[in-house]
Amino acid sequence: MAVKTVWPIHHQCGHDQDHDLSEKRASERAGFARWLAGRDCAECWRISREAKETRASQGRFTEHSGHRAHRITLWERRSRMPHLEGSDKAIEWARRVRFDLLTAAYACVDTEDGFVVSVEEPAKSITSASWWIDQRDADPESLSELVLDAAGDCVTNTGSVSPY
């Protein structure tokens, strides 16, 4: 059997991504795949590079928002939040909304387990940036209802969430 050309890589940032290694020599693919696994996925790499560039070009005036972007990125990695889909602008906005809503909702729940099951896991199946932007004024206490509702008929569900 030929050495596979598309390798599923589990990146250090926690995201899975398929990589086409057909341009590498067959004997070099496994080593390259290991090297890739020790790095961030393309999307996380782009996000952290942009955050750095923003900080560098705008200096201290945006220190606050740069810091916030960094906090959001860290939180997304820790909670293994999926990347969102939409235009760059929409994604940036939606990531802030998602972060604000989920951290606010976390403060409202009784137990961490309850939060994971009723908010965090269903939220992970919603990758539409526009959906998150639509919920920007939602009450954090009713977020669970919103995400469970959306997760129920979410076509982009990756299968990591049990069917509600």
Ligand SMILES: [Zn+2]
């Ligand atoms: Zn990533």
